[in-house]
């Protein structure tokens with residue numbers, strides 16, 4: 050059995066006295082793909098942001114690669130983010146920078162590479178996401194699917210051990226969504242990257258997940274495989290899987 054690379058222990062987080070995460074516990078094993086499900090506003094993005102220290106829990110511990118993110122200072126967090134890539138909702142590219150500069154950004158920020166090494170790394174990552182040679186393009190020249198893939202190239206630029214995806218296929222047509230799913234699985238297979246995906250896309254969940262965790266009213270109410278979730282007797286889980294609730 051592989052060891053956990055992420056351990057979330059008794060995590061609580063409220064905003065304006067409204068509890069969002071209420072005693073969250075979850076272990077993620079090295080190299081696995083885990084999908085995080087839950088209705089809108091259940092705290093999935095808050096949990097992802099907690100893993101890279103963008104949001105601090107009120108209580109509890111979040112261990113990433115053995116270190117407690119909840120207690121890290123800014124310097125330690127910057128070092129951590131070399132190991133943890135995140136693809137935000139909407140790809141969040143810098144509109145005024147070329148594709149090259151977007152992908153080079155985390156390399157310049159976190160690593161001391163020469164300009165030649167940066168060029169080679171950017172080209173390698175673009176090739177990996179199937180967009181070889183588009184370094185000079187500006188983000189507004191790209192389709193939504195291409196933007197996501199450039200965002201993905203940027204998220205993996207530093208060769209992270211862990212990658213977090215926040216709704217990677219939202220807003221994409223089925224072909225581009227499938228392309229992103231394939232890429233997520235390819236990165237995990239080729240590079241062994243541990244992966245957490247927040248998504249409402251059940252096809253994506255079924256296709257890519259080793260395990261699935263479901264958040265409901267501040268708690269994780271289910272953790273298991275796709276096969277297990279489809280036979281889970283809990284009404285909240287059944288309703289979610291059958292599409293009977295508002296996503």
Ligand SMILES: Nc1ncnc2c1ncn2[C@@H]1O[C@H](COP(=O)(O)OP(=O)(O)OP(=O)(O)O)[C@@H](O)[C@H]1O
Nearest residue numbers: 064065069087088089090091092093094095096296
């Ligand atoms: N920085 C913040 N300040 C105040 N409230 C916040 C902040 N971040 C998140 N929230 C609140 O926490 C709750 C959970 O938000 P979150 O974005 O994690 O939901 P989600 O499960 O990712 O939803 P969706 O599926 O719609 O993206 C929401 O009620 C949101 O308004």
